[in-house]
Amino acid sequence: MVEAGGxxxxxxxxxxxWLNEQTRGALRxxxxxxxxxxxxxxxxxxxxxxxEASERLIPFDIIPRILSAGEWRRLERGxxxxxxxxxxxLEDVYHRQEIVRAGRIPMELxxxxxxxxxxxxxxxxxxxxxxxxxxxxxxxxxxDEFFVLEDNLRTPSGVSYMLENREAMMxxxxxxxxxxxxxxxxxxxxxxxxxxxxxxxxxxxxEPTVVVLSPGIHNSAYFEHAFLAxxxxxxxxxxxxxxxxxxxxxxxxxxxxxxxxxxxxRIDDDFLDPLTFRPDSMLGVVGLFDLYRAGRVTIVNAPxxxxxxxxxxxxxxxxxxxxxxxxxxxxxxxxxWRCGEPDALRYVLDHLDELVIKEVHGSGGYGMLVxxxxxxxxxxxxxxxxxxxxxxxxxxxxxxxxxxxxxxxSGIAPRHVDLRPFVLIxxxxxxxxxxxxxxxLKKGSLVVNSSQGGGTKDTWVLEx
Amino acid sequence: MTMxxxxxxxxxxxCRYMERAENLARLLEVGYRISLTPGIGGHRNEWxxxxxxxxxxxSYLARYGEAEEVDPQRVVQHLLFDxxxxxSVHACLEAARNxxxxxxxxxxxxxxxxxxxxxxxxxxxxx
Numbered sequence: 001m002v003e004a005g006g007x008x009x010x011x012x013x014x015x016x017x018w019l020n021e022q023t024r025g026a027l028r029x030x031x032x033x034x035x036x037x038x039x040x041x042x043x044x045x046x047x048x049x050x051x052e053a054s055e056r057l058i059p060f061d062i063i064p065r066i067l068s069a070g071e072w073r074r075l076e077r078g079x080x081x082x083x084x085x086x087x088x089x090l091e092d093v094y095h096r097q098e099i100v101r102a103g104r105i106p107m108e109l110x111x112x113x114x115x116x117x118x119x120x121x122x123x124x125x126x127x128x129x130x131x132x133x134x135x136x137x138x139x140x141x142x143x144d145e146f147f148v149l150e151d152n153l154r155t156p157s158g159v160s161y162m163l164e165n166r167e168a169m170m171x172x173x174x175x176x177x178x179x180x181x182x183x184x185x186x187x188x189x190x191x192x193x194x195x196x197x198x199x200x201x202x203x204x205x206x207e208p209t210v211v212v213l214s215p216g217i218h219n220s221a222y223f224e225h226a227f228l229a230x231x232x233x234x235x236x237x238x239x240x241x242x243x244x245x246x247x248x249x250x251x252x253x254x255x256x257x258x259x260x261x262x263x264x265x266r267i268d269d270d271f272l273d274p275l276t277f278r279p280d281s282m283l284g285v286v287g288l289f290d291l292y293r294a295g296r297v298t299i300v301n302a303p304x305x306x307x308x309x310x311x312x313x314x315x316x317x318x319x320x321x322x323x324x325x326x327x328x329x330x331x332x333x334x335x336x337w338r339c340g341e342p343d344a345l346r347y348v349l350d351h352l353d354e355l356v357i358k359e360v361h362g363s364g365g366y367g368m369l370v371x372x373x374x375x376x377x378x379x380x381x382x383x384x385x386x387x388x389x390x391x392x393x394x395x396x397x398x399x400x401x402x403x404x405x406x407x408x409x410s411g412i413a414p415r416h417v418d419l420r421p422f423v424l425i426x427x428x429x430x431x432x433x434x435x436x437x438x439x440x441l442k443k444g445s446l447v448v449n450s451s452q453g454g455g456t457k458d459t460w461v462l463e464x
Numbered sequence: 465m466t467m468x469x470x471x472x473x474x475x476x477x478x479c480r481y482m483e484r485a486e487n488l489a490r491l492l493e494v495g496y497r498i499s500l501t502p503g504i505g506g507h508r509n510e511w512x513x514x515x516x517x518x519x520x521x522x523s524y525l526a527r528y529g530e531a532e533e534v535d536p537q538r539v540v541q542h543l544l545f546d547x548x549x550x551x552s553v554h555a556c557l558e559a560a561r562n563x564x565x566x567x568x569x570x571x572x573x574x575x576x577x578x579x580x581x582x583x584x585x586x587x588x589x590x591x
Contacts, residue, residue, distance in 0.1 A: 217565040226568040233465070236569050241468050253466040 001066075001405050011066040011462055014180055019063065019405070019412065027407050030062050030172055037168045059455030060165060061406045062172065065417055065437040069464045072183075075138065075146060075421070076431055078331030081321060083134050083423050086151060086308050088324035090130035093307055094120045104319050113313075114361070115306030117269065119276055123293050126199040127426070130302040133192070133264075134423040135159075135435075139334075140402035147334045147399070149418060150314065153305040155266050158456075159188060159422050160224035162436040163231075165458040181463040183433035188422070189231035195426030196232075196262045196300055203296040208261040210234045211251060213242070215267050215283045225266050239267075244287045249297045262298045263288070269303045311360045311394050312338065334399065340391035348395040349386060352379055355395045356446075357386070370446060372398055401446060404457065406439055416440045418448050419459065434459030471570050474563040478579075481560035485553045491517055492543055499536065511539045523549045557582065 001012045038057050067075075092098050093110055100107050110116050135156030137149040166185050170177055193210065200208035214225035216238055229236035241251050242260065250257035265272065271281040276289040291297045307313065313320075315336040321329040337344040337355075348355060357369040369382045386393055403414035421435030437457040438448035448454040495514030511534045515521040524534070524542050527549075546552045564571060564579045571579070 217562065222565075230569040235465065235468060237468065238470070238566075241470050252469040254469055254472050255466045258466060 011068045011071075011460075014176065015064065015066060018176070024411055027062065027412075031060075031407060033172055034060050034062055034168050037171060038164065058161060059441055059453075060168065061415075061439055061441075061455050061457045062169075063405050063407055063412070064169060064458045064460045065404045065419075065434075066460045066462065067434060068462055072433060072461045075331070078146075078329070079136055079421060079423060079431055080429060081325055081327065081330050082136065082148065082151070082317070083131070083425065083429070085317075085321040085324045086134070086153065087128075087130055087425065089320050090302075090305060090308055091124070091128055092324075094130075094304065095122060095124075099320065099323050102323070104323055105313075105316050109312055109316075110307060113307055113310055115269070115304070115310055117304035117307075119289065120302070120304040125302050126201060126298055129199060129425050131305045131308065132195055132199060132300045132425050134425070135420045136423065138331075138419045138421070139399060140417075140419070141399050142402075147332050148317070149334060150311075151309045151317075152420075153301060153309040154268065155301070156420075156422065157221045157224055157266075158420055158436040158438075159432075160227040161456050162422070162432065162434075162459070163188060163227075165436075165456055169458045180460075183461040183463055185432050185434065188424075188432055189228060191424050191430050192228065192264075193232040193234065195424045195430075196264055198427035199298050199300065200261050201295050201298045203294075204261040209259060210262045210264065211237045211242075211260050213237055213239070213263050213265040213267060215239075215271070219266070221266065228264075239283050239285050242285045242288075244285065244291055247291065247294065247296055249285070249288065249291055260297065262300060264300045269306065272299070272303060311336075311358060312340075315394060334396045337395040339386060339393040339395060344395070345386065345390045348393075349383065352383060352386075354398065356398050357382055357393050357395050360392055360394060370398065373444075373446075398446070404437070404439065406441070406455075406457070408441070408443070413443070415443070416446050416448065417457065433461040467570070471567045474567040475570060478560045478563035478567075481556045481563065484551075485556035485560065488518055488543060488551065488553050488556065492540065495539075511536050514543070515539060518543055518551055520549055520551050523551070 001009060001016060035057065038060060089099065093116070097107075097110070099105050100110065131153040133156060135152035135158065137152065138146050139149050140146050162185060176182075196210045197208045210232070211234055212225055212229040212232075214222060214236060216222070219225070226236050235241075235251065237251055243250055243252070243257075245257075249260045249263070251260050267283050270278045272284040273286065273289040274281045274284060275286050277284070288297065288299070289303065292299050292303075314333065315338050317333050318329050321327070337348050339345045339348055339357075348357070351371075352369075353371045353374065355371045357371070359367040369378060371379070374382070401416040401418065404417045405412045406415040408415070417437050417439045419435055419437050422432045424430045437459045439455050439457055440446055440448045441453060441455045445453075491514060495510055495517075498510040512521070515524050515534065520543060523546075524539065527542065527546070528535070528538055542549055542552065544553045547554055547558070549555060561579060564576070568576065
């Protein structure tokens with residue numbers, strides 16, 4: 001919020017002034033108000049492994065994170081370039097693999113990857129789009145410096161929090177929205193529906209029927225599945241509501257069966273179809289994948305997109321962007337060492353206490369080491385893990401992540417944040433202005449994941 | 465938009481479990497009143513018949529064992545709060561709650577909040 005010299009940065013002018021006028025008591029009351037709003041809305045998040053009744057709220061911080069129009073425009077250009085390259089990469093990986101033939105990426109990285117699905121080979125989904133819904137995780141390290149931390153192309157989540165955060169902020173601080181021009185995010189469900197309908201399968205004539213396929217009420221993101229289905233005005237289904245007959249996907253309704261054309265699935269690839277993938281899956285639909293390849297139903301995002309958000313592939317993203325767009329990337333990657341390479345491994349082991357080590361196939365902030373914050377024992381443990389399976393890890397420098405003021409137990413204090421804008425690709429490419437800001441609520445912590453105590457903020461992109 | 469078959473089923477069962485919970489609560493109240501009134505042949509413990517009416521005698525005996533007279537405190541506990549008793553008010557409300565969760569998009573916001581408030585409110589009181 002403030003420049004190096006202590007001056008209030010331009011986008012925060014109004015909010016900064018407002019914050020100065022608030023007492024701690026007033027801010028606390030506002031936060032309680034936010035909690036009440038969220039409880040009523042029922043936005044809960046189930047944490048796996050939690051012992052007690054596992055529904056709880058994700059902590060929400062009432063101080064918004066603000067970006068100027070100019071900052072956002074620059075980010076948008078970089079994001080658009082990146083997601084187009086990622087989709088081109090996916091198309092290539094499942095067809096001629098030109099990028100491998102050109103020697104830019106080692107073949108093993110693709111074919112030995114669990115997320116690579118040979119079953120998707122030689123098939124082109126509608127409009128040639130594989131990843132329709134993408135969450136790009138960004139971090140800021142300087143006034144004009146943003147890096148992409150991670151891409152999420154499988155079943156990115158968090159958009160419901162973005163929408164409900166905005167809803168809560170508009171209710172609590174209408175005066176801010178009246179006096180500043182803050183880019184709207186409310187149309188996301190409308191845009192999502194348009195995106196899904198735009199990729200109806202070739203066999204569909206007339207208006208496509210879209211459903212949201214959820215693994216069930218015990219899934220940690222169930223709230224979001226229900227929320228999005230509700231907001232889009234489409235059915236929320238479980239695998240058991242669907243069946244296939246005569247080469248068509250149907251859902252069971254009180255009036256008999258109804259055809260389904262597009263499935264927005266929030267189920268992992270592995271569990272989608274026991275006939276093609278894991279045979280023990282109870283969550284998917286038998287025969288769904290065959291139907292998909294036959295062009296009689298569309299699955300969003302396409303199966304097999306995980307190959308592009310793998311942490312090992314991430315380190316090749318600059319090459320990928322250049323290969324498919326002919327341009328250098330506008331948005332940079334965080335410098336990444338691939339521990340599977342001997343030189344890199346040597347460097348990493350020598351500098352272990354300065355680096356962040358992540359599992360290639362990890363997620364949710366688990367299985368990672370933050371060198372500077374780690375105990376001697378943790379460092380030693382990771383040293384062993386690295387030497388045993390170096391190819392399982394990548395390393396990145398600890399970044400001086402930007403902070404944003406948050407209302408903490410001890411008043412307003414800086415906390416590290418990241419940003420996840422959401423991208424939709426269907427009839428058009430659309431990027432939500434801002435996105436979800438995740439904040440590490442523990443002082444000094446860099447871990448923003450909600451499953452490990454992170455919270456969220458509303459993100460405001462000011463219009464000119 | 466037509467309703468999914470599962471939605472119709474869940475809505476039915478959600479309401480049915482709410483009904484059962486309410487009926488059981490009333491039954492308990494009646495049993496309590498009767499226990500305060502001297503019956504034919506002096507004061508008798510009516511709680512056993514309450515358990516029978518609630519189809520919970522077997523589960524009660526399995527949990528607490530046979531006794532000359534059933535203990536009123538335990539009966540109340542068993543019929544209201546015991547998660548191990550599938551007929552208890554708590555169990556019925558939990559079942560209603562879970563049925564409601566699965567059909568979240570079919571419930572109005574008021575219904576959803578009410579569901580949360582009611583089911584969240586029934587927990588054994590701490591000593």
